[in-house]
Amino acid sequence: MIHSLFLINASGDIFLEKHWKSVVSRSVCDYFFEAQERATEPENVPPVIPTPHHYLISVLRHRIYFVAVIQSEVPPLFVIEFLHRVVDTFQDYFGVCTEAAIKDNVVVVYELLEEMLDNGFPLATESNILKELIKPPTILRTMVNTITGSTNVGEQLPTGQLSVVPWRRTGVKYTNNEAYFDVVEEIDAIIDKSGSTITAEIQGVIDACVKLTGMPDLTLSFMNPRLLDDVSFHPCVRFKRWEAERILSFIPPDGNFRLLSYHVSSQNLVAIPVYVKHNITFREGSSQGRFDLTLGPKQTMGKAVESVLVSSQLPRGVLNANLNPSQGAYTFDPVTKLLTWDVGKINPQKLPNLKGTMNLQAGASKPDENPTINIQFKIQQMAISGLKVNRLDMYGEKYKPFKGIKYMTKAGKFQVRT
């Protein structure tokens, strides 16, 4: 399966290599660099590159390419999914997954990779098991280790792998038992020039942070489970129970995990919480264009729309922009032609507006494309689909845990065409 892994940074340096079978020379990456050159944008490098003797499968995350070398037939998604899991694990361990973090923790990285794959086949990818094997570095532990000479490697061998609930480590103890669930929904939408919705859908996830002693058995039920059209679960969720009763019943992993991701059935009309009034025009013969953008709230059920950020890729012909925001601040990058406007909170009484002129290259003809506007926003304490958690119960343990549920709605891929 996976032969080797190379980590390549944005400037094209291979800064880490790991081989699970015979060593593959790093010159194999030259094919990758070739493909990288051919691609105009970093994300346009094809994920699968065939070379005469190997195949390179890569993912790009945090501006690092994770290039896996394989030699024979293997489902590409298998490798891609695994690489993403590696990145997630690094992030989980080091907080960030940057070149510096990886270099700083190169030994832990190596130990992790060693445990995650055996002969190129995934062995332990569950974060709870890995953390039993190799303790994540914390400042305190690093200090203690330097002084006492103790190690990051777990003394006891992983028992989690042998248990019936491999995702949960054994012997968990907390003085404060708490379980928090975040219901986060994202709206993906494409809004037409005229303001009508071309497509809109809601995708949601329930992220959990569970710190409970022992082996708690949780059930979580919804007021309106019918809303959930398509779901995918963490392996801990008992599928049969869901099928029969629409109840999530599970023994949670310890710590943070994604319990569920779901898609809200498309029959339900999606409420679009913001609207955009825009007027972006270029006149023929003139080297100036007009830019006028107003945002307003719509169908927000009385909740405030916060953290609004507007970005738009302006046509190549635009040299610079003189704009005047009624609130927040805007930036325009003359190289990438990216306009971003950090709006903040939308005040329904005084709608935010960005207005001004754009200067075009002298003599250049009017650009025939209009930019699309991407919008990000957040609405706290509301799940836009109306999904509500009914109750959360715990069995199997005696104590009373502290339970909390939070709702949030965000913009996913929210685009307005102009």
Next chain:
Amino acid sequence: MSASSAFNEEKMGSSSVGEAEYAYDPVSGKIFSSDYNRHDDLKEMLDSNKDSLKLEAMKRIVAMIARGKNASDLFPAVVKNVACKNIEVKKLVYVYLVRYAEEQQDLALLSISTFQRGLKDPNQLIRASALRVLSSIRVTIIVPIMMLAIKEAASDMSPYVRKTAAHAIPKLYSLDPEQKDQLIEVIEKLLADKTTLVAGSVVMAFEEVCPERIDLIHKNYRKLCNLLIDVEEWGQVVIINMLTRYARTQFLNPNLNESLLEDGGSGDKTFYGSDEDEDDDEKENKEKAEAAALAKRKPYVMDPDHRLLLRNTKPLLQSRNAAVVMAVAQLYFHLAPKAEVGVIAKALVRLLRSHSEVQFVVLQNVATMTIRRRGMFEPYLKSFYIRSTDPTLIKILKLEVLTNLANETNISTILREFQTYIKSMDKDFVAATIQAIGRCATNIGEVRDTCLNGLVQLLSNRDELVVAESVVVIKKLLQMQPEKHSDIIKHMAKLTDNIQVPMARASILWLIGEYCEHVPKIAPDVLRKMAKSFTYEEDIVKLQILNLAAKLYLTNSKQTKLLTQYVLNLAKYDQNYDIRDRARFIRQLIVPTEKSGALSKYAKKLFLALKPAPVLESPFKDRDHFQLGSLSHLLNAKAGGYQELPDWPEAAPDPSVRNVEVFTLLERVTTLTSVPEWTKCSSREKRKEKKVEKPFYSDSEGESGPTESADSETNSASASDSASDSEQSRSSSESEESDEGSESEEEKENKNKKKVVKKAVKESESEQSSEEENRKLEKKIKQQEKDSETVSDDEESDSESSQSTSEDSESEAEVKKKAPVSRTPPKPVKKEKKEMSLLDLDDFEPATSPQVTPISTLLSNSLVTDLEGLSLSDSVLAPSTITPSGTLKSYELLHRITGEGLSVEYCFGRQPFSPDANMVAVQLQFTNNSTSETKNLHMKDVKLQSGMRVKEFPEIELLPAGDTASAVMGIDFCDSTQAANLQLCTSTRKFFVSIQPPVGELMRPVFLTENEFKREQGQLMGMNELTEKLILDAKYRNEHAIVQRVTTAAHLSRVPCGSDNECSFTSLKPLA
């Protein structure tokens, strides 16, 4: 000295290793002698006796390896630490060892003994890790050691070690392919493993070592299907992919009718392109094909195993792992009946929300699927709309999918989308969109004109690339109906002045040449202009200029003769030999000279022949001959190690190969043969033959014996007949056979009134056969019937196969079984043989009372043993057995909490279940712990493994709060230890529960005198015998304790015997 002080300094200064490396560099720079010196101090540290120094050194070495620096010269110093106490040092040494062992084979051998010691460690995890490292060391000399270690680990107690053994198999195989045969043996053994931990890894090994040995899967097929959901996600992917291939070789194509229809219609593509009358032709063809197909085929019934696979993989579409979802999707695409494939669309669309690499792969597969199964993704059309933020790769793939999904109803929305895409800033994407519009126009006749108009408008676009792409596409569209569009051709002729893209210029010139008769005025003028610029043009354009000149010369030689000659002359001296050749060729063809042969007469026909319109088709067409989701599919080329997806077999191979032997759980304890599940009916008959001789049974069956044996002979004869019959005649021979079978059984029925099971089987058989006949008459398939058919088909195939194998099973019919002794180490068994001879239970008169007597009234163990010693009259005592004193173990069926106050426990009553002797009696005890009463306790919708049956307990109407009630139900476990999954209902709630029988409870004791026992035992030597020595704790070394332990473990009856130091136990092994 300097080195060590430098090291100390470094150690104080920096904490993490990465920094250590960097912090250290200047120091070595100071000495600057070379790497050699720096390694010197590392060696020193490794040689020290402080673990912290060693660790520090190892960390730096690993950091070097990670950066790709060579650290091989440290090998001797590192390998010494392989037995270090510090676990982190040890692990890092392993990392180093695995990396460099291949380069330093001799030195690596030094470490082997450490691992060999590790392999014997009492701690399973140490054993596993020793095996893991040992097998990762790629040194050929140790192949025999590895082989031995793998073999040993494959039968380790710990599933984790067995998993590691499975991982080690491909490592050894890649090191030495010669070991294949031995490794296959290990794989075969591990495939039979029942734990989820091992399943994924061993299938992986199977795929790498011997993917062609599909026969190894047969016996494990059902188990793998059932385990699948609990296997870890990576294993799931591998298993699903393997099972897809397996299913393709073993089952019939569920879409045979549809696919034949498709073939008859030769695809959708031409459907749109062709004219109406052609359509009619095709329809006729279809109808013919349909009729022919139906005439040929007998109704399709899905193999229950095929259904099992589809059913058990479906929940995995909900997996969080994209690879698992994709694997299930491809399984459904390749294996499911057309009507069921739809379920995968939703899951695949969900994956489009994931990372762009995942989207890339999924879209590729969706693109292939949409060609064959368009309807599936039509509801999700909008999910493929393109966002400006998508990477170009994704945009183009989405475009491909949208184009494939386009049909008459949605084309207007799709075209509207395309219109916005054309305005995109991403020019590659715009070009792809124009191509897509062209394809929509060719496929959907109604929008052809609209598309063409739209594309013509694009000709005035400012971007040259857009214009050029449009020209190319328009050219293709115009070829379909040129006569209507001479104005467009004129318009394009004008473009030659501006447009520079060679491909576009070439396309325009070709169009003008081809349709010069539609533009007689313009064409010569274009040629004039081109002649002028000939020398500056690209090769591809030059060729088209020549082409144009030749065509004009043939149609309009008056105006263009000179121009043509001029162009030909220019071409004659061109740098490119292609162009020179072409010029020479054309000159000979069109310009008549004395020498020119007969060809020139046909020049016009040659050049101006009617050319067929090009077919614009998807690059994803026909990609589905690669297994979807595979690397080969993605690259559209066979990758190394790719296993072809086999075509469906014409006729299904024998489904009975997948029938599993009973009690394979015990395979490591008892190597003796056991009665396979499917031999149960016939083997029972055979057993009766044997029994005839026995005086003990003669009172009940003596007379009927001979007739029966004759019966069963005819039975087996007919079965073997049918087995040898060819597939085509199978259905008929089947029905004949089952008729015969039922007859003979009817006879038996008259003699023995208690064969409940038999009756059931017989009924289902005769039902089946009559159904079969009906269907033969009708010769029509009804999809709706499929489900009900599957069930009866299952039974039929079971009984059928059992008959055909009844002869083989003669020897197996007599089976001795050992209780699972070595599984539970402290259990004391000493030299005694526990025999379960195969005496038919049906011969016992079932108790007349409908309920089993409660356990409390059973005789206590000691009493029973006493009674046995007295050797009372057999028939009285026979049904009652030794019950371990009050130790009937009860198991929890429903916990108080999950049951919301209702708790249920069950125990195996060790009593015959009177309504059906083949069932095990299970005693249920309901306790209502809640504060309210529970009503209408009953069972519903029992979902069982094939062959299992359940006799429900009578409904308990009311269970007051705090009260307890008990009931007895019967389960026919079909001799397997698979759990029976049940649904327990109250008036308000439903609970899913499952009962898993311990092996010991599946037995039923029989009573034999010592002499009878001895005789039975004598007949069962050889293969059926198993002897094992056990060493007992002192406290168990008395007879009573032994008897008690043994009877606790299994439902056995003790044979009364004289000698003190001998205990014998009997039981019928298969209860059912």
